[in-house]
Amino acid sequence: MFMSKIIVLIGAPGAGKGTQARLLEAKLQIPQISTGDMFREIQNSDTALAREVKEILASGKLVPDNVTFEMVKERTSREDCGGSYILDGFPRTPRQAEMLEELASDQGKVISTILIDVPFEKLEERLTGRRSCPECGEIYNIHYKKPKVDGFCDDHPQAMLKHRADDTEDKVKVRLETYEENTKPLLKYYEDSGRLQKVDGTRRPDEIYRELENLIATNNVTA
Ligand code: AP5
Numbered sequence: 001m002f003m004s005k006i007i008v009l010i011g012a013p014g015a016g017k018g019t020q021a022r023l024l025e026a027k028l029q030i031p032q033i034s035t036g037d038m039f040r041e042i043q044n045s046d047t048a049l050a051r052e053v054k055e056i057l058a059s060g061k062l063v064p065d066n067v068t069f070e071m072v073k074e075r076t077s078r079e080d081c082g083g084s085y086i087l088d089g090f091p092r093t094p095r096q097a098e099m100l101e102e103l104a105s106d107q108g109k110v111i112s113t114i115l116i117d118v119p120f121e122k123l124e125e126r127l128t129g130r131r132s133c134p135e136c137g138e139i140y141n142i143h144y145k146k147p148k149v150d151g152f153c154d155d156h157p158q159a160m161l162k163h164r165a166d167d168t169e170d171k172v173k174v175r176l177e178t179y180e181e182n183t184k185p186l187l188k189y190y191e192d193s194g195r196l197q198k199v200d201g202t203r204r205p206d207e208i209y210r211e212l213e214n215l216i217a218t219n220n221v222t223a
Contacts, residue, residue, distance in 0.1 A: 004109045005084040006100070007216060008091070010186065011116035013175040014123040014130070015201050016208065019139050020116065021088040023209045028216070032086040033075050035068055037137065040164075042071075060166055060174030062092060062182060069099045076103065084109070092183045097190075113190040114215060116201035116208065120176055127172045131161035145205075 007030070009017040021032035043054035049067070056063050072090050075081070091097040104111050118126075129142040133153035140147050140161060153159045166175065190196035199211045 004082075004107075006104055006107075006109050006111050007084065007086045008100075008111060008113040008190075009086060009088050009116060010113055010183070010190075011201060012118060012120065012123055012179045012183075013172065014126040015116040015118045016126075016205065017088045017116060019205055020209060020212055021086050022137070022139070023205070024086055024212065024216070028213070030084050030086055031080045032088055033072065033081070033090070034088040035063075035072065035090045035092075036088070038071055038075065039063060058165055058171070060171045061178055065093055065095045065099065068092075069096060069103075072100075073103060076107070091186060092179075094185060094189065097186050111190075111195055112216075113196050114212065115187060115196060115198045117198050118201040122202060123176065124169065124172050127167045127175075128169060130167055131163055133159050134162050135159040 007024075009021055011017050018034060018036070021034065024030060025032040039053050039057055043050050043057060053063055053067075062068075068090065072087070076085060087100075091100050100111065125143060126141065129144070131140045131142060131147075131151075132138065133140075133156055135153060135156040136159075138153055138155065139145070140153075147161065148154050149157065151161055153161060165171075187196060197215050199208055199215070201208055
């Protein structure tokens with residue numbers, strides 16, 4: 001029997017999860033859920049939770065598991081996630097991985113995890129050079145993916161590109177340590193259960209995308 005999938009894109013900060021998730025969503029019409037994007041949106045409201053999230057994001061540490069999970073559960077209960085969907089940035093801790101097992105079982109879906117593998121030494125330049133469009137979220141890079149007009153989105157010429165507050169050298173260091181400590185153990189967890197596939201994330205984004213698309217097609221994932 002065919003089962004819808006939860007495709008988990010896993011990788012260090014700057015590995016290219018967001019870049020690839022956006023391409024997959026646009027081309028395969030599978031929704032992509034980015035916990036980082038959701039937290040960045042939440043932090044703009046005027047609530048106690050928003051202030052807590054803002055402080056945590058600025059520190060490079062992780063938002064508590066239960067807060068993160070409730071947000072993912074609510075988002076993935078919406079109609080567009082009735083079939084397969086992509087998770088970018090969740091799970092990131094062993095507890096979140098347990099919670100996702102329960103969610104997948106409740107939703108009648110199987111989990112398929114793909115690691116976008118990039119050595120740490122390449123990540124700092126990618127992150128400090130990242131710029132994003134505040135209108136559409138398109139991701140640029142001052143070294144690797146320059147907009148047509150310096151500092152502005154190709155599709156929203158009025159929108160000045162933003163530099164994320166946690167994309168500074170000192171915050172990147174904390175985020176990489178957080179990944180090493182909390183998220184790396186998940187690779188063994190998924191590998192041991194035969195659900196981890198890997199792509200080499202040091203190539204061009206279009207090459208990586210083609211491989212991801214093939215892996216997903218081989219896994220019989222449909223929207
Ligand atoms: P989040 O937004 O998820 O940040 P992250 O994991 O650190 O990942 P990034 O978004 O930085 O990188 P990416 O892999 O998406 O790379 P991208 O495609 O943009 O999380 C932010 C914060 O939210 C966390 O620190 C935490 O506080 C909180 N949070 C989120 N999820 C949480 C959870 N589950 N639990 C608890 N807290 C959570 O690419 C990076 C740059 O490289 C771009 O400029 C891009 O153009 C460029 N690039 C991409 N691919 C290539 C390539 N192949 N070659 C050259 N350049 C490339």
